[in-house]
Amino acid sequence: MLLLSSLFAAGIATITEGELLSSMIGVQGLIYCKRGSKLTPIQGAVARVTCERTDEYGYEAEDVTVLSQATDAKGYFLATLSSSEVKDYKKRSHSPKLSSPRKQA
Numbered sequence: 001m002l003l004l005s006s007l008f009a010a011g012i013a014t015i016t017e018g019e020l021l022s023s024m025i026g027v028q029g030l031i032y033c034k035r036g037s038k039l040t041p042i043q044g045a046v047a048r049v050t051c052e053r054t055d056e057y058g059y060e061a062e063d064v065t066v067l068s069q070a071t072d073a074k075g076y077f078l079a080t081l082s083s084s085e086v087k088d089y090k091k092r093s094h095s096p097k098l099s100s101p102r103k104q105a
Contacts, residue, residue, distance in 0.1 A: 026080040031071050041075030049079045 027049045032039040047068040053061040068079035 024080050024082060026078055027068075028076070028078045030075045031077060032075055041071070041073065043071055043073045043075065045071045045075070045077070047071075047077045047079060051081075 027047075029047065031042045031045045031047060033042055048065060049068070050063045050065040052063055055061040064081065066079045066081055068077040071077045
């Protein structure tokens with residue numbers, strides 16, 4: 001199985017403490033079955049997206065996990081998180097931007 005995805009921010013933007021924050025964060029992608037050199041989209045698959053988190057001391061914290069809706073006929077999925085679900089993660093991330101989520105299907 002092959003999973004291609006990207007992370008994006010969408011929705012209504014709000015300003016908090018001088019920073020522009022989006023109200024929604026999403027991961028979109030395609031799920032394919034790979035047989036040899038042939039890729040076939042998988043309809044009806046569900047992607048589980050897990051973002052790893054760390055606490056203020058750099059230790060592992062509870063991960064944030066969401067499930068996408070079932071993929072369409074082209075294998076496309078979209079998984080969304082509200083900013084309230086990830087606000088602590090964004091504040092504590094060791095990376096200047098959200099780390100790449102672990103992708104599981």
